[in-house]
Amino acid sequence: MLLTDSTHDPALTSWVESANAPGHDFPIQNLPLARLRPASGDEPWRAGVAIGDHVLDLKLALEQSPWGDGIEALLEPLAAGDAAAFMALGARAWKLVREALSMALAEGSEQAPFLELCLLEPHRLEYSLPCRIGDYTDFYTGIHHARTVGALFRPDSPLLPNYPWVPIGYHGRASSVVVEGAAVRRPCGQSKGEASEPVFGPSRRLDYELELGLWIGAGNELGERVDMAAAEARLFGLTPLNDWSARDIQAWEYQPLGPFLSKSFATSVSPWIVTFDALAPFRRPSRRPEGEPQPLPYLDSVRNRESGAIDMHVEAWLQTARMKKTREPPVRLSHANVLEAAYWTPAQLVAHHTSNGCNLQVGDLLGTGTLSGPQPGQGGSLLELSGGGKVPLQLPGGERRTFLEDGDTVTIKAYCEAPGAVRIGLGSVSGTIEAAR
Structure with missing residues (x-):
């Protein structure tokens, strides 16, 4: 096609x-x-x-x-x-x-x-924000992120059995999605360390997540399923997204229903939406790695196999308060290619989301989940890059980071380039951490 x-x-x-x-x-x-x-x-x-x-x-x-x-x-x-x-x-x-x-x-x-x-x-x-966001769903399409984080908590079974079959996602908080440049207040919540009882206070393990946001441009009626043949026509465009995460709060609260306050305090998006039409030269076949199961029929189509994936680069950059003071440029923390990072395509996310008759609406936002590459240094979060907070990252000027500190600015960028096509960028989204109240 x-x-x-x-x-x-x-x-x-x-x-x-x-x-x-x-x-x-x-x-x-x-x-x-x-x-x-x-x-x-x-x-x-x-x-x-x-x-x-x-x-x-x-x-x-x-x-x-x-x-x-x-x-x-x-x-x-x-x-x-x-x-x-x-x-x-x-x-x-x-x-x-x-x-x-x-x-x-x-x-x-x-x-x-x-x-x-x-x-x-x-x-x-x-x-x-480009429009009122009625609902926000965050998926978990980054297979290397899933494996690495899973290994930190479940060394014997890092990837759960349902992962190759189901596009995992959770319902996020639309009201706290903010646009480029908005400050991010360090959240407070419950966490539990070595003590016998949990404590309440500011998160000490604040993190970023390197993601993309998908904007729904055409909804579906309640009870109507959107099949793969029509799924991509419901998507208007893409934007860089940072799903800020409080790892200490998340570790204590996520069982049995998943993240809540550890995610709902802020999600940052770029103001720019790059349309799916603009991405046409960078579409690629969607292929499963050898030995992986093929998608169930409702998540499969000829078009998705031929051009469902996107050849796109994503990056996360950090500039600390000290770096700003001394006018040092930001340092790149991580990078990945979406072709390698994402297990599921945008069309599959729409088809799965509506497979039970759930109605998506104009302006809804879907997060891809953290997009990490397969190689060391390609983790899409500090949780991965620091080995769960055990190995601090060395920054220019002698600073170290396991998790984000007040005054840190994280910038998420994305761009596409390929032979025979003009490079295009998705712009960027930045957010600076402010102290907890």
Whole structure:
């Protein structure tokens, strides 16, 4: 099945010169969306499109530039800052708007004189979540993470028997999902050490988790199952995600029902959503490792086998308070490729989530779970990198970390690159740890 079109052409360039710089996160082949407004004043929220070092204000673009038949109506919810209403229009509308924006921003476009007046500088903007998140589900697709963490607690049986069969997930807390830059308060909770009784207090084992977030763009009715053939059309796009975790609280509370307060205090996401259409050049076959069972029929399809996986790189970076003070750059803690890290594909997560008739809604968020690579140094959390807190990481300048300290800033990044395609980035999401109250 041909997934790419003219918007992915590697020869395509933009009249926005910075978008043509090699290695830029936001070339014309990308065109991610965010909800934003000028940082000064109380102007209404609107959607914007990242293009090179600028953001195209879609409210101004709709007012200032002519658009083709039917496109103006599709742009109206974005101009009004209502990303949910736009996502609810469905995959055909998403594709039409992407094509229109690509033509408008391409070198030689007749719209350039109008749209250059609608370009904003990112540092002069403030961002919000793209829409109200009705529900948040966090999955556990990272098989190397599952094996490594399992071995810390169950050395004889690190991977539970259901893992190769069931996309494991839990219901997270939507109200505490925050956007890029929001501070993360160190949580308090119960934990139990060597003493006979638990204690209550600030977490001492605060951690990050290197994840991606999947945005639901088209929901399903209660009682309706979404099969694999239709599952991916329900997904609007991807964003970097950090599932902050308090490991000491988690270790005490997670049995028998799983994590609760150890996760619900904060989840950080980037404001930018890179659409699945933009990722077409980086789609790859979904294959199980040799000796692993094949998915049950409801989690299998020809399209998923041919192009269900995504060739994407994910990274976690740390800058401590001391590093900021001495102006040292962040240090990369971990990195992985999603092809190696994720056991389940995005379509399989949607098909499984709805297999019991559960209704997903526009704007729902699905986390992939921690994406760790198979090699040392590719753990997607400090829990893995420090061997459960037993082996501190050595940082530049002599600092050490087993878990996060107050003032630490963690940044999650993601990008795609492949021969014959223009590199695109998903932007980043950062959060800084503040002291417990």
